[in-house]
Amino acid sequence: MINGGHVILYSRDAEADRAFFRDVLGYPHVDAGGGWLIFKTPPGELAVHPADGPPAHEFYLMCDDLAETMAELSERGVEFSEPPSDRGWGLLTSIELPGGGRLGLYEPRHPVAHSLPDGR
Template identity: 65%
Template sequence: MLEYPYVDAGGGWLIFKLPPTEVAVHPTDGPQSHELYLMCDDVDATVADLAARGVEFTRPVTDLRWGRLTGLRLPGGGAVGLYEPRHERAGSSTRATTLS
């Protein structure tokens, strides 16, 4: 339903070609966690398009300081976040950091 091109590596293990991505690393005072979010340019249009194709959303679109967020149900029952960023995007400045 997300229309990403893929190959089946055998036994149903799908490998998807995804658009360019970003990774965010945030400090925490609580337990460590990992979250995955897909980004889009217009969350309202993306939600409308996906909902028309039967995608179930796990929460309404919410306006946050860093973007507009919703979540969608994956075919296996899990969920993934979907957001329209409002923060500075990587590559839009000249600052670079090497992690070691």
């Protein structure tokens, strides 16, 4: 049956963003050929939110301690799009990707599903 998910980030500079995930975040990866890297991501979750406009998709990284994670990433040269904000459900910021995109980073304050056992 289904054994995983595949997230795609579209980028204006895919090489720079691939280097970011490989070198800055240190994500393990495989080369699918010709330098086309596919990364192993941390455990994930899927949420479905209502939309007033056209359907859209977003990808966020999660952490246990936002301030600590931001400090560690800052030491590696990562820039943030915005200061942390408390959204009630968690503390949120955004990472500036080298290709010009943004990637959400948050410390959840809600129950998390990524550690639940498999099963139905």
